[in-house]
Amino acid sequence: MSILSTRKADKIDSLAEGGTSLAMDALRRTFRSPVAILGLVIVGLFVILAIISPFVAPKDPYRPYPELKAELTPSNIPGPMPGFLLGSDQNGYDFFSRLLVGAQQTLFVGVFATLIGVTIGMIIGGLAGAFGGWVDSLLMRLTDIMLSIPSLLLAISIAALMPGSQWTVIIAVAMIGVPVFARLLRGAMMAQRSSDHVLAATALGVKRRTIVFRHMLPNSIGPVIVQATLTLATAIIDAAALSFLGLGDSDWRRAEWGLMLGNAQELLSVKPSLAFFPAIAIIVVALGFTLLGESMRESLDPKNRR
């Protein structure tokens, strides 16, 4: 009897455990893969750097230093010297400090461009998915038009039409993401619309609005979050591209990697590291977000559950 009762007690105990939501479960699965961890480490370091860089930068990134200026000529930009780890930039500023602080500005552009893109995209996709019918048709044709324009061309057109400021870059880049997010959310919500649990809620007499916000939206948001992570990577690159083309921020003093890279293009023969370091920084960060996004996508895929 003893074995029987303890075994049975075990069974009952195992029943009492649990209570893990699906999101937690997915998160746990995500970080079982080394790729995800690498992505997370890169992104984490980048975010930490962005936060602390103004405090740890050895020099003021927004002020020329006479020591550097003294040796600055059109054909010579000073390299590393005591106190200045990577030497000067083309304006006699401390290049290393600017590179550090650049993380903050770059993150700012990337995050806001993505956030704006996600917000507008989700409003469009959410409306289309929640209402369906002609609302859906109208909004989706609209996004089709946006999608039919090559993304960079779209951003360039917007940037060209607006005064050159940081927000111009952000908005131009955000617009690239809008149709993508709209379609994604709309598609996921359409799938939810015909799902059994939404039908069950309807049959229960739950209000339409509650169904949309409690059931359809939360169950559709996963792919959007993944896409947002991936978009952060491309947003940073796109912003850099705009800056590179001279359509970016007109404030040349701002320490932002894309802008730094853009402004260094004529100086490649004089001091290639001025372009090299921002470029590498952008690539690594973009890679970090991509790795993270891809592994999240993988673990959210129901086919890969368990």
Add this chain to the structure above:
Amino acid sequence: MTDETATTTGAAGTEVAGTEAPRDDAASTGVQDAVTAAETDGAGPGDGAVDGDDVLVTVEDLKVHFPIKRGIVLERTAGHVYAVDGIDLTIRRGETYGLVGESGCGKTTLGRGLLRLVEPTGGRVVFDDTDVSTLKGETLRKSRRRMQMIFQDPLSSLDPRQSVESILVEGMRAHGLDSGKESTRARLVELLDSVGLPESALHKYPHEFSGGQRQRIGIARALAVEPDLIVADEPVSALDVSVQAQVLNLLEQLQQRLGLTYLVIAHDLAVVRHISDRIGVMYLGSLVEEASSDEMYAEPMHPYTKALLSAVPVPDPTVEDEREQILLTGDLPSPANPPTGCRFHTRCPWKQDTLCDTDRPELRDVGGGHRVACHYAEDILAGRITRHEVEPELVHPDA
């Protein structure tokens, strides 16, 4: 329960009268069949108004046609899928009405049309003297409290992101039944208890349960709003064989305790026969036969019912060895392009040269509440017509 229904079934013509009673707008939905059906039925005993009190649901000439859309930018309707095409039936308070048929016969759509989860194209659904088919907006939403549904796939019908507690509370909240934290909690525990789940289930999520347990959660969710009618669409077919009986027994217990009325939709005749007082057999969007559970088994009259019954394997070698099968040839025709006349005539081993391919037979009472939609039902029963070979007709699934 069984006895009670047996007597009701015995009262001939009760349900016929029920279907016939409010027929004034049958003509407006434009169906010749229904009008003629009502006229034929009128000859039976019993009169329209008598039985109003024990009938819970009356379905009159219900039609659900789905448009087939073609084209990418400019959609146009290229045809219709006649999923439910003129169904009359009544469900009495406290009984279990079983609906059987093979995939594509429209049984699921009928269940959903009855609950207004799909919009009917025509016909009426009268639930406890309220015409549900005309309700709109908030009235419709409120009316849903009394009619609930149990789904086939217990996992997909539960929101994966909600804990059992919020799944159960949701319906109560929607109808203002969640008065006070204490009483709601007590109600939740009571609900779980009534479906045989421990209180600890409240804070768990659907994916942490086994199939049978999930189905219990689905049942508890339906019960939470204290419904009168529950439409159970394939309630056990996704479950393991050894678990099916648990859920079937639970459904029966709950019916006895709470006086529920069930519409059980299933493809498994054995399940339907076990749980139902009366059974309706569907084929391509219409009812072909309706009778009490025992009578349907003892004396099936429609050729399709006969074939269906003979096709069900019984776990008993002795019965199996003696079983005479009526094998149907060919496939189910497409509901987008149903055959003329009797929809079963393309596969019917008793098909005759007259009527079958030209006139659609009405569901008529052949005595004792046994209704059948076959021109030659009596002749087949009496053996005046015999079975013959059928040349299989091909059906393209996407036609």
Add this chain to the structure above:
Amino acid sequence: MALLDVRDLSVVFKRKGTRPFTAVDGVSFSVEPGQTVGLVGESGSGKSVTSLAIMGLLRKRGAEIGGSVTFEDTELLTLSDKQLRDRRGRDLGMVFQDPLSSLNPVITIGLQITEVLERHRGMSRKEARVEAAELLDRVGLPDPQRRIDEYPHQLSGGMRQRVLIAIALACRPKLLIADEPTTALDVTIQAQILSLLSELVSETDTALIMITHDLGIVAGLCDDVNVMYGGRIVERAQRHDLFDRSRHPYTHGLLQSIPRLDAPRGEPLTPIRGSVSDNIEWEQGCAFAPRCPNATDVCWSEPPELKADDGRMLRCHNPVAIGDAVTEGAL
């Protein structure tokens, strides 16, 4: 001599980061030429994995396969992939549950059959086409001459399953394995397919392993029935013995719990309690013990062996008493 002899077959799935999972554990049975053998069980019983292991279809899926599978004196488990493919085409045929995903969607059904005929029976293209049409006619596909050039999606589920059977039979195999061949089909179509299968099997003297969860199908079709639970065979008997006097509490419980068409309305069902997830490991005792009405201490501590008993093989410490074993309805 047995046509197929399965000895102590075990299949363990090993995946990185998860505990090894024993899907099939010490399964032994044999099939005589022309015999129809049933493997019955619920999901997770290991019945399908058993068939896949016999067919060598688990080789590249991270499964560790033990024991032996002898087919006409050839050990299948140690054959090279090429030899096995050859054998599979010639002597072993298989029909799966989902006919659509088992057929190549972009190739006509005729080509899918002639391919097999050309490769394994060395026919010319012309001969193969004639034979393919004949085969399709034989499995009851109407108008085979025209249908032979159609694609799988143009056929209904039942017709696809017929095509699949035609492909499996193309090489006149000595053994056909049918894994839930009718589960995806409607009951009237199921009846067609089952009668086709039993007809073909008896006509050509092909042995058949029928894998299903439906005891009704087994009752009508199989000579010998193996009931599987948790990866092991728990009871094996001739079908009349099994259905008339089931001795294992699981088999008995299943028969008591399924509604029967010929039972009167309202006849109570006696369900098996719990679910498969309650099982304990076979190493600890009897996997079925947590759900078994007959379980005693020994069931929770000692794994039962499959032993001959009462004209059958039985894996149980406390089988259903012979007097109680008579299943209702068989009276």
